[in-house]
Amino acid sequence: DPSYFLSFIKYHSKWENEDFSFDEIKDPESLSLGFLMHSTASIKRLGQNAKTVKSNERMALDPICEEVLYDLLDYLKDQDYQVLFFDTPHCHSETEAKRMNTMCDILEDEGFSYLVCDVNDGNYDISTDFYNDGHVNYYGAEKFTEWFGEYLKNSYDFPDRRLDKKCDADWIGVYDYIKEGIQVFEDAQAKAQAETK
DSSP states (O other): OHHHHOGGGGGGGGGGOTTOOGGGBSOGGGGGTTSOOBTTTTTOOOOTTOOOOOOSOOOOOOHHHHHHHHHHHHHHHHHTOOOEEEEOSOOOOHHHHHHHHHHHHHHHHTTOEEEEOOTTSSSOOHHHHEEETTEEOHHHHHHHHHHHHHHHHHHSOOOOOTTOTTSOGGGTTHHHHHHHHHHHHHHHHHHHHHHHO
16 A cells, blocks of 8 residues: 555645645654644634435445455455444545445455444534545544544443553654644634734
């Protein structure tokens, strides 16, 4: 996977935004920390026009995607891995919603666990928690992290590694670093808005 070597590929959506360049990234090293710190995208909000579609209907998957999915499931069964599939929070089109239902049916039929992070469940506000249709901003990321962390804590028996001496030093203080960066971005945005009034 090229994103293993070129971490910015993980943030492919940056190429869709005219104002989203490396110059605007608070710290290029933050690309490897699990959350992209960007002066616009981190705090950008979609606004009231944002929408997502929910459907109970099904639609056939792309044949190649379906074949790859079954190949993956066969491989996971052969390896006897315990796997959790999940759909991260994003706005679904009608086609995506129907195909997601089909994929969940396949996962269930094949005996795999899955989670669908439904943005209609009241946990997210589409107008404020996303910087584009497919990605949460900082505010949505906080909500997802808290929700998913609780789910993992209540569903699995993972040891707490936060005080482990083997813990990667890069992660120490990352939360504080992100909070400080977000505050800087919010202060700059508030100042710019005040100057335009």
